[in-house]
Amino acid sequence: MTQPNEQSHYQTLEPVLDTIAGWINRYRQSLQTQAELRNCGSEEVARIAHDLNVSPGELASLVSKGSGSAALLYKMLNALGVDREDKNFKDPRMVRDLERLCFACDHKSQCAHELEAGTAKEHYREFCPNAYTLDVLTGRPQ
Secondary structure, eight states: OOOHHHHHHHHHHHHHHHHHHHHHHHHHHHHHHHHHHHHSOHHHHHHHHHHHTSOHHHHHHHHHHOGGGGHHHHHHHHHHTOOTTSGGGOOHHHHHHHHHHHHHOSOHHHHHHHHHHTOHHHHGGGTOTTHHHHHHHHTOOO
16 A cells, blocks of 8 residues: 555655656657668658758657657647638748748757746747747837
8 A cells, every 4th residue: 555655755756757758759769760760761751851941950859759749840830829721821931931940949848847837928939949930920119
């Protein structure tokens, strides 16, 4: 039988363990995606990169970041009140550019912190490589 103190200790550790498990799952997924890209021929990689409007080197870098790397973008859009059904958000090239910049961003921890704290709307211009486009989408002055 679990003692009350042990149960409290487990409840404290559970979010940490869930976070670590998430990291491991994303890492495994990233390794799988990288292996799939390596199995493609150079012509196929070049075609995929061309379709995404990136170089083959940028494609490899994006793949190494993992498929969830742009998740913060959609959280930021929500925080800023951007309606994804808005006609300005319908251009797939613009969405792809937003995602690409988010994938490559080195400020993910700051972004996640600001989103968690509810202060992203006030501070995104300080760190977000998509700030200009987000300002255009939201009609905010630059």
